[in-house]
Amino acid sequence: MANKDISRAVIRRLPRYFRYLGELKDVGVEKISSQDLSEMMHVTASQIRQDLNNFGGFGQQGYGYNVSYLYDEIGKILGLDQKHNLILVGAGNLGRALAGYTNFEKRGFYMKGIFDVNPALQGTKIREIPIMPMKDIPEFVKANNIDVAVIAIPKAAAVEVAKILVDCGIKAIWNFSHVDLDIPDNVMVESVHLSESLMRLSYNLNQYEERHGKKG
Amino acid sequence: MANKDISRAVIRRLPRYFRYLGELKDVGVEKISSQDLSEMMHVTASQIRQDLNNFGGFGQQGYGYNVSYLYDEIGKILGLDQKHNLILVGAGNLGRALAGYTNFEKRGFYMKGIFDVNPALQGTKIREIPIMPMKDIPEFVKANNIDVAVIAIPKAAAVEVAKILVDCGIKAIWNFSHVDLDIPDNVMVESVHLSESLMRLSYNLNQYEERHGKKG
DNA sequence: TAGATTGTTAATCGATTAACAATC
DNA sequence: TAGATTGTTAATCGATTAACAATC
Numbered sequence: 001m002a003n004k005d006i007s008r009a010v011i012r013r014l015p016r017y018f019r020y021l022g023e024l025k026d027v028g029v030e031k032i033s034s035q036d037l038s039e040m041m042h043v044t045a046s047q048i049r050q051d052l053n054n055f056g057g058f059g060q061q062g063y064g065y066n067v068s069y070l071y072d073e074i075g076k077i078l079g080l081d082q083k084h085n086l087i088l089v090g091a092g093n094l095g096r097a098l099a100g101y102t103n104f105e106k107r108g109f110y111m112k113g114i115f116d117v118n119p120a121l122q123g124t125k126i127r128e129i130p131i132m133p134m135k136d137i138p139e140f141v142k143a144n145n146i147d148v149a150v151i152a153i154p155k156a157a158a159v160e161v162a163k164i165l166v167d168c169g170i171k172a173i174w175n176f177s178h179v180d181l182d183i184p185d186n187v188m189v190e191s192v193h194l195s196e197s198l199m200r201l202s203y204n205l206n207q208y209e210e211r212h213g214k215k216g
Numbered sequence: 217m218a219n220k221d222i223s224r225a226v227i228r229r230l231p232r233y234f235r236y237l238g239e240l241k242d243v244g245v246e247k248i249s250s251q252d253l254s255e256m257m258h259v260t261a262s263q264i265r266q267d268l269n270n271f272g273g274f275g276q277q278g279y280g281y282n283v284s285y286l287y288d289e290i291g292k293i294l295g296l297d298q299k300h301n302l303i304l305v306g307a308g309n310l311g312r313a314l315a316g317y318t319n320f321e322k323r324g325f326y327m328k329g330i331f332d333v334n335p336a337l338q339g340t341k342i343r344e345i346p347i348m349p350m351k352d353i354p355e356f357v358k359a360n361n362i363d364v365a366v367i368a369i370p371k372a373a374a375v376e377v378a379k380i381l382v383d384c385g386i387k388a389i390w391n392f393s394h395v396d397l398d399i400p401d402n403v404m405v406e407s408v409h410l411s412e413s414l415m416r417l418s419y420n421l422n423q424y425e426e427r428h429g430k431k432g
Numbered sequence: 433t434a435g436a437t438t439g440t441t442a443a444t445c446g447a448t449t450a451a452c453a454a455t456c
Numbered sequence: 457t458a459g460a461t462t463g464t465t466a467a468t469c470g471a472t473t474a475a476c477a478a479t480c
Contacts, residue, residue, distance in 0.1 A: 003296035005472080007471070009470090009471065009472090010471095011416060011420075012416065012436065014415070014416075014419065015409070015411070015412035015415035015416060016396075016409075018415065019394065019411070019412070033437060033438085034437075034438075035437080037240070041396075044295065044472075044473060044474090045437095045473095046474065046475090047471095047473075048471065048474085049437095049438065049439065049440085050439090050440085050472075052439095052473090053439060053440075058441065058480060059437075059438050059439080060436050060438070060479090061436075061437050061438040061439080061478070061479045061480045062225040062435070062436045062438075062479070062480040063436080063437070063438085063480065064436085064438080065438090077419070078415045078418050078419045078422070078427075079418045079419055079421060079422025079423075080415065080418055082421075082422055082425075084222060084419070084421065085420075085428060093312065093316040093317070094313045094317075094433080096309065096312075096313065097261065097309040097310045097312065101307040101309070101310075101410070103411050104414075107411075107415060107418055108416055108418065109414070109418075117418065121220065129469075141427070143285055144396065145316035147421070148417070148421065156456075161455090169438085171421055171424065171425070172417055172420065172421040172424075174413070174414065174417050179236065180257075186428070188417060188421050188424060190413055190414075190416055190418040190420065192233075192408065192413050193231070194229070194319075194325075194408065195232035195235070196232060196235070196317050197390070197406055197408050198319065198320075198323055198325070198390065199234065199294045199296065199323060200227060200228065200230075200298075200405075200406055201293055201364070201390050201404060201406035202294050202295045202296055202298070202323055202324065202325075203227055203230065203293070203386055203480050204227075204297055204387040204388065204404040205295060205298075205300065205363070205387055205404050206294070206295025206387075207295075208387065208402065208404060209298075209387070211270045212402070213302075213328035223446080223447070225447065225448090226447095227444090249460085249461060249462085250461075250462075251461080258452090260448075260449060261449095261461095262448075262449050262450065262451090263447095263448065263449075265461095265463065265464085265465085265478065266447090266448075266449085266463090266464095269462090269464075273462075273463065274456090275461075275462050275463080276456060276461080276462070277454070277455045277456045277460075277461050277462040277463080278455070278456040278459070278460045278461050278462075279456065279460080279461070279462085280460085280461065280462080281462090327469060
């Protein structure tokens with residue numbers, strides 16, 4: 001299960017395999033060949049086999065892959081069987097949406113605390129999770145065995161907060177702020193840059209219109 | 217400005233250049249060399265020059281790049297100077313957060329309507345934008361010159377809604393539902409799969425712990 | 433056994449980096 | 457002019473695809 005040097009491209013694709021296998025499992029499909037899966041996912045069968053074989057031989061010649069088994073194995077590779085406590089920093093629009101995100105538990109992440117600068121929010125709760133002042137972060141992180149933080153605050157504050165989080169030993173940050181957090185290698189950062197995603201949409205839309213006319 | 221066959225990798229990077237140039241501009245920096253920018257962004261200078269030269273020579277030998285000019289040019293390449301009307305489908309937690317997302321206007325996107333299945337929400341507004349029943353989508357899209365839809369609803373509904381949107385001539389979809397929308401080539405889809413992002417975080421966190429021990 | 437399909441090696445393709453001539 | 461730095465070609469690297477022997 002411990003694997004060195006898996007390429008980023010492969011890791012990017014793993015969750016998508018996991019999603020498709022989960023759906024197949026849900027509708028009761030027991031086995032699938034790389035060929036059939038490739039048609040469903042619009043990728044090559046070769047790529048699927050290559051990707052999976054980075055982690056071991058999950059299939060069987062002449063048969064294909066057992067859906068349920070492969071689903072579980074990819075889940076383990078993704079570490080979804082591990083439990084982690086997390087905190088949310090920022091209870092604005094996006095933060096509140098993330099606090100209500102029910103998939104955390106399904107992936108092994110448990111939200112234990114929420115932090116915000118707004119004094120009006122302090123003492124209130126979201127889904128039974130207390131909202132606390134920013135200054136309480138270090139103590140809370142240490143006391144509650146927190147190793148992941150979700151950051152959904154303006155970029156200026158994000159840089160500062162990231163530093164605090166790193167100092168109190170957080171191990172990973174899910175970053176929604178519009179900034180690249182420059183933190184030590186031993187802290188993982190996964191960023192969701194909505195703004196950049198919107199610009200890519202804009203680019204593609206614009207390209208299409210330039211090629212086909214605005215009312216194409 | 218019309219450019220064929222720019223690789224996806226380059227497009228993925230453009231918004232990031234745009235962000236850094238915007239920040240440089242904001243602090244009053246007038247020019248920058250690919251070398252200096254590369255150090256700031258942690259990429260190679262060569263890559264920056266290659267990327268930019270896909271769209272034309274924006275720099276000057278012996279000088280570098282004019283920050284403000286390059287910022288504007290990349291903005292044009294990304295189509296941020298174009299205006300588009302959009303609707304939001306889904307006024308749940310995430311939908312409400314997106315409705316409050318103030319960057320839309322800055323990127324040329326104007327939210328004109330919100331749609332939701334919940335009857336209790338109908339007739340109410342978010343930021344002066346009316347929430348309407350799903351069945352009104354086609355009429356509204358046609359009447360208000362809408363060409364982009366933001367989808368933030370459960371995956372089962374998303375597939376169905378996407379079909380309706382395509383039928384009434386929408387040109388691009390910003391998809392937050394956990395599903396790959398299988399729609400015609402002439403409709404652009406930009407997906408933000410939060411769930412997959414969280415799984416990548418999980419993978420990296422897990423890898424780190426396996427290599428360094430749980431309390432590394 | 434024959435057929436199917438994997439695991440894996442080899443070939444191809446594309447993206448990144450290095451190098452340098454052009455030129456401001 | 458000399459120095460700096462781009463634009464661009466060539467070299468390298470990595471990722472994807474094709475092919476097929478292994479094997480269920």
